[in-house]
Amino acid sequence: TQLLEQSPQFLSIQEGENLTVYCNSSSVFSSLQWYRQEPGEGPVLLVTVVTGGEVKKLKRLTFQFGDARKDSSLHITAAQPGDTGLYLCAGHRDDKIIFGKGTRLHILP
Amino acid sequence: DVKVTQSSRYLVKRTGEKVFLECVQDMDHENMFWYRQDPGLGLRLIYFSYDVKMKEKGDIPEGYSVSREKKERFSLILESASTNQTSMYLCASSFYRSEQFFGPGTRLTVL
Numbered sequence: 449t450q451l452l453e454q455s456p457q458f459l460s461i462q463e464g465e466n467l468t469v470y471c472n473s474s475s476v477f478s479s480l481q482w483y484r485q486e487p488g489e490g491p492v493l494l495v496t497v498v499t500g501g502e503v504k505k506l507k508r509l510t511f512q513f514g515d516a517r518k519d520s521s522l523h524i525t526a527a528q529p530g531d532t533g534l535y536l537c538a539g540h541r542d543d544k545i546i547f548g549k550g551t552r553l554h555i556l557p
Numbered sequence: 558d559v560k561v562t563q564s565s566r567y568l569v570k571r572t573g574e575k576v577f578l579e580c581v582q583d584m585d586h587e588n589m590f591w592y593r594q595d596p597g598l599g600l601r602l603i604y605f606s607y608d609v610k611m612k613e614k615g616d617i618p619e620g621y622s623v624s625r626e627k628k629e630r631f632s633l634i635l636e637s638a639s640t641n642q643t644s645m646y647l648c649a650s651s652f653y654r655s656e657q658f659f660g661p662g663t664r665l666t667v668l
Contacts, residue, residue: 479655490561490647490659491600536600540655549599 452539452548460554464526469551471537472519478540480520482511485534485550527555560584561660563648569666576635578663580648586658588651589631591615591623593644594662600647606631607654638667 453472461467471480479498483491495504497513497520504511508531510523524531534550564579582589590605592615602615604623612623620642624632631650635642643666649657 481656483659488566488662488664490649490662491657493656493658496656538655538657543654545602545655545657547600549597 452537452546454537454548454551456551458552460556461527462556463528466525467527468521468523469535470521471548473539474518475541476517480513481538482522483536483538485536491536529555529557531555561648561650561658563660563663565663566661567664569668570638571668572639574638576638576665578633578646580631580660581629582650583629584650585628586650586652588654589625590649590657591631591633592647592649594647595644603633640667643667
């Protein structure tokens with residue numbers, strides 16, 4: 449069974465702090481997506497990474513795909529309450545999408 | 558912007574009722590998906606479709622069926638609802654099979 453492990457499961461930090469969450473697997477993926485989901489809503493696509501070692505930035509969010517395309521990280525600089533939500537990673541392999549269970553992030557004002 | 562709409566945000570049904578969940582997308586995507594999301598279990602794929610009239614079972618199809626008569630519409634059917642089908646149901650569509658656009662979800666409660 450292909451698994452995507454996300455860590456930590458839960459993270460609660462103060463506004464203004466930096467944080468990194470991780471998405472790890474033993475499988476190689478053709479691409480990997482990150483989504484953010486707010487309570488009571490569907491996930492919203494943030495980014496897709498395709499190339500090993502690729503780094504993409506979305507304002508204060510930095511996404512990196514591992515060199516071997518097995519893992520990814522999301523770094524948030526100066527977190528704000530609006531960053532609160534469930535962050536999901538999803539890997540694409542052999543025409544299948546594997547979702548991680550997510551990191552639930554809470555930013556305290 | 559891609560828009561995926563789901564027929565209801567909240568639904569309460571009784572055990573044994575037939576339940577229809579409708580999903581419509583407006584971006585001419587060929588691929589459509591139904592998931593359920595439960596605490597601690599994450600997103601689980603129920604059914605998906607890569608074309609009109611085509612359907613494939615996902616990881617947990619038992620107790621569900623689907624219909625895709627038109628490209629933009631993908632329906633999930635619970636033939637006889639049971640309490641263990643209480644969940645958040647999410648529909649998604651995609652052009653590339655990797656990047657999915659989700660609807661707002663339907664929170665279904667079966668009493």
